[in-house]
Amino acid sequence: MSTLHLVDHPLIQHKLSIMRNRKTGSKDFRELLSEIAMLMGYELTRDLPLEDIQIETPICKMTAKTISGKKLAIVPILRAGLGMVDGLQKLVPVAKVGHIGLYRDPETHMPVEYYCKLPHDIEDRIVILVDPMLATGGSACDALAMLKSHGCQNIRFMALVGCPEGADRVMKEHPDVDIYIAAMDERLNENAYIVPGLGDAGDRIFGTK
Numbered sequence: 463m464s465t466l467h468l469v470d471h472p473l474i475q476h477k478l479s480i481m482r483n484r485k486t487g488s489k490d491f492r493e494l495l496s497e498i499a500m501l502m503g504y505e506l507t508r509d510l511p512l513e514d515i516q517i518e519t520p521i522c523k524m525t526a527k528t529i530s531g532k533k534l535a536i537v538p539i540l541r542a543g544l545g546m547v548d549g550l551q552k553l554v555p556v557a558k559v560g561h562i563g564l565y566r567d568p569e570t571h572m573p574v575e576y577y578c579k580l581p582h583d584i585e586d587r588i589v590i591l592v593d594p595m596l597a598t599g600g601s602a603c604d605a606l607a608m609l610k611s612h613g614c615q616n617i618r619f620m621a622l623v624g625c626p627e628g629a630d631r632v633m634k635e636h637p638d639v640d641i642y643i644a645a646m647d648e649r650l651n652e653n654a655y656i657v658p659g660l661g662d663a664g665d666r667i668f669g670t671k
């Protein structure tokens with residue numbers, strides 16, 4: 463059974479409130495999203511396994527810790543997930559980055575796939591799937607299914623704002639995937655937008671509306 467991690471550190475809540483404000487422009491919105499992604503990444507990587515290595519400090523030899531085992535991959539769902547990549551890359555600069563392109567059909571709200579490019583060894587990596595919004599859960603579920611069809615077995619999903627409908631759907635369809643989220647909002651409206659939410663994340667990042 464997957465675990466839903468609510469990453470609601472005061473700094474994250476403060477920054478998210480600024481992002482939600484309709485008066486906040488694209489530049490600030492992008493910077494805050496990147497900062498929150500980095501702060502959430504700190505929590506998401508908390509359980510990465512460590513191993514001992516031998517090093518020599520200027521003073522003496524010592525046994526020190528280093529991250530062991532699998533390497534990481536960051537996979538944003540286009541477009542809005544792009545806004546979370548650089549914050550995570552600051553934490554894990556060696557992570558490879560894949561891209562999954564999905565957009566929601568405005569009438570049906572169903573995700574439509576238009577792009578998929580993943581690192582060649584994606585099945586050997588711990589994958590962090592990122593998208594700021596978890597609304598119906600359709601996009602996240604499709605992206606997770608695509609990753610699994612490429613052999614991924616160790617996937618975490620990171621979103622900024624979600625709602626019970628989307629979280630329930632991801633946990634039901636992908637019980638092996640842990641979810642990291644900064645806020646669980648009330649519900650979806652008639653257009654499948656999150657209430658109160660922050661509006662259309664892609665448009666606010668890229669200034670397209």
Ligand code: PRP
Pocket residue numbers: 539540541542543564565566567571573593594595596597598599600601602628654662663664665
């Ligand atoms: C948004 C968001 C998610 C999706 C969430 O993308 O970034 O990918 O909607 O909705 P869901 O949980 O109901 O699937 P959108 O389709 O607006 O595309 P964009 O990022 O290109 O703007």
Ligand code: URA
Pocket residue numbers: 542595597654655656657659660661662663664
């Ligand atoms: N996509 C968004 O960008 N915002 C929502 O509230 C729902 C889907």
